[in-house]
Amino acid sequence: MGNPMVMTWEPGSDGPLFILAMDHRDSFGKTLFGVEGDEPDADQLAGIKQAKRLIFEGLEVAAAQLPVGRAGVLVDEQYGQDVIDKIPRDEDGVVLAVPIEASGQEWFTFQWASQWLEHIDQIRPDFAKVLVRDNPDFPIGAREQQFDLLADVTEKLGDLGVPMLYELLVPATEAQLDSVGGDAYRYDRDLRPGLVERVIADNQRHGVAPAIWKVEGLETVEAARLVAAQVRAGDPHADLIVLGRDAPQERLYHWLEVASEVPEFVGFAIGRSIWEDAIREHNENHDDEAARKAIAQRYLDCVARWKA
Template sequence: MPRGWDRPLYILPFDHRGSFKRGLFGWSGPLDARQTAEIADAKMIIYEGFRAALAAGAPAAKAGILVDEQFGAAILRAAAGHGVTTACPAEKSGQEEFDFEYGEDFASHIAAFDPTFCKVLVRYNPEGDAALNRRQAGRLKRLSDHLAGTGRSRFMFELLVPPEKAQLDRLAGDRKAYDLQLRPHLMVEAIAQLQAAGVEPDLWKIEGLDRAEDCAAVVATARAGGRDTVGCIVLGRGEDDAKVREWLGIAARVPGFVGFAVGRTVFWDPLVDWKAGKATRQQAAERIAARYREFVDLFEEA
């Protein structure tokens, strides 16, 4: 299977685990079977919204979902049965250091669901802890090699570049200045370092960027060295509607950015209202469908 993904792809991601448990339901500690089922049901509402968006005209060939095995196993199976592009995470949720959710059994869990993409979320600052970065890169190369060897699921890499204290100090603690002035260069350097370590994603999932030239630099690095069909998609990072629209509009005009993965901005408020009894299940799903379609239309038009 040739490496890369250069076709349009509009992902609705809801593989969040800790944020559902704590943020939506307010639970801590291990979950019992009832709590697990409640979270799974909430995620099913998101999938119902996704299906409603397709029924209303969102392009099925360009649409996809990202959901976890823990709370979304039934969704992954249903989506595969409908021919939907699927992605499933391999990382432990909420950790600063990447590691496999299922340890040495990671390969069998990928095989059990056979998603279109195996996804990882990785926090990697190239000017950060060198030993940490080496450990992460080693695990990620192992996954990269496994996926390339099986020739089935492709590799989706969600890259987050959190600021180091010294980097923020140079900017007087201004996170917006970090996003604009430092993060774009650091993302390019992180991609190059990971490639040099043998990590070869088909698709990079990238935090939104404020300038088209920074998007182009990310694509150029992702496609360096003959990786001509490797694609990039922009993620929403839980930002508000206006910021997500800005990021999507910028990325959509840059060749190599083939789509987006926007989750919480689409589904969080409808689920909060459903949980509080302010919206019915159908109303929540319809709002999710409408918001997802808005972002699809925005990217297509741009």
């Protein structure tokens, strides 16, 4: 028998959960600091760590102004340990999620190999996050291996008493994209909801049981309800949050408004759409206060689109 899971955030009592995601590693260094091969030099490493601290400080500014709900942060150990160390571990503070997957891999792979559980045990975050790319038309053998690995993660996190946050990306296969004339929007609107539903069901059949599913934005309330119904069919206590996928602002706001109309969706986890421009500008002007303010405002703009 495992230890009971104890979350410091509950949707019923604490309201929506608004996570600022900044667990980007390989892409963060490459896009904003010119890092090659995820091997920053000393100056690049210092810049990345400072940027992550600034992003969190922007969140702190915004959290003090939240009209409803709780603030959360998704941050990595590799570049964001300073942030992790700064977060008070109490019932009213910022909710902490940390990733356990290696950055930039096609299939789920542990960042810390066999030591991943020791890292989670030491940090004791509110959530341990896995990032998974899957599609029902991906090779069945590789999918089965990934399901088995994720089922083992589910069991081990359950024994530890740390809930899983499952980030699911469902990229189109070439055939699926061809079927909608190569139109990525049509794929998102017409095909992806059903594929997401099937992937969630496949995970559930293999014993993968996250507390929260983090899914790509959905274009219609009907599609959001379809996905939510499958989540709850597998676990009546599981919730969903919507991710940003670096979408254009208008589309991101639409996804937030759609998700907030479906009760099973309890918040969001948004990253680059909130902080990327601010950090890019900071790299030019080195104005810490301007970066904090810009990040706080963009975060609160997203919160304002949530129909609580």
